[in-house]
Amino acid sequence: xxxxxxxxxxxxxxxxxxxxxxxxxxxxxxxxxxxxxxxxxxxxxxxxxxxxxxxxxxxxxxxxxxxxxxxxxxxxxxxxxxxxxxxxxxxxxxxxxxxxxxxxxxxxxxxxxxxxxxxxxxxxxxxxxxxxxxxxxxxxxxxxxxxxxxxxxxxxxxxxxxxxxxxxxxxxxxxxxxxxxxxxxxxxxxxxxxxxxxxxxxxxxxxxxxxxxxxxxxxxxxxxxxxxxxxxxxxxxxxxxxxxxxxxxxxxxxxxxxxxxxxxxxxxxxxxxxxxxxxxxxxxxxxxxxxxxxxxxxxxxxxxxxxxxxxxxxxxxxxxxxxxxxxxxxxxxxx
Ligand code: SAM
Ligand code: DTB
Ligand code: SF4
Numbered sequence: 001x002x003x004x005x006x007x008x009x010x011x012x013x014x015x016x017x018x019x020x021x022x023x024x025x026x027x028x029x030x031x032x033x034x035x036x037x038x039x040x041x042x043x044x045x046x047x048x049x050x051x052x053x054x055x056x057x058x059x060x061x062x063x064x065x066x067x068x069x070x071x072x073x074x075x076x077x078x079x080x081x082x083x084x085x086x087x088x089x090x091x092x093x094x095x096x097x098x099x100x101x102x103x104x105x106x107x108x109x110x111x112x113x114x115x116x117x118x119x120x121x122x123x124x125x126x127x128x129x130x131x132x133x134x135x136x137x138x139x140x141x142x143x144x145x146x147x148x149x150x151x152x153x154x155x156x157x158x159x160x161x162x163x164x165x166x167x168x169x170x171x172x173x174x175x176x177x178x179x180x181x182x183x184x185x186x187x188x189x190x191x192x193x194x195x196x197x198x199x200x201x202x203x204x205x206x207x208x209x210x211x212x213x214x215x216x217x218x219x220x221x222x223x224x225x226x227x228x229x230x231x232x233x234x235x236x237x238x239x240x241x242x243x244x245x246x247x248x249x250x251x252x253x254x255x256x257x258x259x260x261x262x263x264x265x266x267x268x269x270x271x272x273x274x275x276x277x278x279x280x281x282x283x284x285x286x287x288x289x290x291x292x293x294x295x296x297x298x299x300x301x302x303x304x305x306x307x308x309x310x311x312x313x314x315x316x317x318x319x320x321x322x323x324x325x326x327x328x329x330x331x332x333x334x335x
Contacts, residue, residue: 022219061090097136107328120147120150241280302314
């Protein structure tokens with residue numbers, strides 16, 4: 001059998017499509033694992049040569065007290081887990097930029113900032129957000145904001161100060177959605193995503209598994225994401241972190257191979273998007289994380305905390321990436 005060379009891979013593996021059906025996506029998700037991994041590898045190597053992993057650090061700028069009732073979220077005021085009361089950084093521009101500087105020194109490429117809001121509010125807090133974004137960009141980092149819904153005007157102001165990406169997840173399938181959130185509709189999420197796009201900001205949009213959804217729901221979520229044209233520039237795949245005091249606290253941990261399957265399928269569907277292995281990595285273990293990298297994950301959240309929960313330690317992640325033989329930015333010179 002002839003050896004498959006890079007030229008063949010490039011011509012055959014990278015197909016950008018926006019007309020996936022749920023059945024086609026489900027067929028991928030349920031393929032024999034070895035076949036799924038092989039196809040994901042072909043696509044990933046052809047579309048994103050070099051196995052570089054982007055490191056994104058997260059900071060919670062506004063923590064807790066959120067009006068939305070997302071069943072997974074420790075920051076919702078509807079959940080007894082609500083973590084409100086933590087020190088507020090909302091107008092502390094310099095303190096936030098200090099954290100960004102530290103993230104850069106630790107090797108991060110992107111600095112993501114989160115606000116536990118239903119939607120962005122105008123006024124001093126938004127002015128501070130704009131200053132934070134422009135400060136992060138001035139440090140030479142990509143800047144990402146996640147702060148709920150936004151208006152066209154706010155999106156264009158964020159674009160003007162150089163915001164790289166806005167994160168707004170679909171979280172789950174349209175069919176499973178009302179089991180998880182009732183205070184904001186799926187349609188509102190799609191409209192927010194459209195606003196981000198119209199302002200010329202990169203879109204970071206993904207979801208969570210392990211929230212009691214079926215395989216069909218996972219296929220349906222991936223299908224909605226893969227039919228966004230152009231594909232979201234980054235796609236976070238989260239495993240539920242079941243936090244005490246949330247309605248989902250007793251759900252069982254996600255089987256690590258289910259994360260591998262989600263990542264591999266996302267990679268095949270959205271060949272050039274950054275697929276970010278997001279919340280839930282602590283439950284995955286080293287080998288499952290390496291399988292996810294092999295399946296095409298090319299970004300991780302990097303830093304000892306996510307928003308309110310913990311993440312693997314920076315040293316452990318450096319070791320993991322070295323063991324996997326993938327390159328992160330601090331190791332890569334511009335070849
Ligand atoms: N309030 C904003 C919003 O909902 O867009 C921004 C912050 S919110 C915490 C960002 C995303 O984090 C959510 O959409 C969800 O996908 C993810 N997330 C929150 N809590 C999580 C949990 N316990 N486990 C996994 N992912 C979670
Ligand atoms: C995303 O998809 N996952 C990140 C980021 N985008 C903002 C957040 C994960 C949060 C996990 C729970 C917590 O730490 O509060
Ligand atoms: Fe949590 Fe964001 Fe939902 Fe608020 S909107 S409860 S911060 S996920």
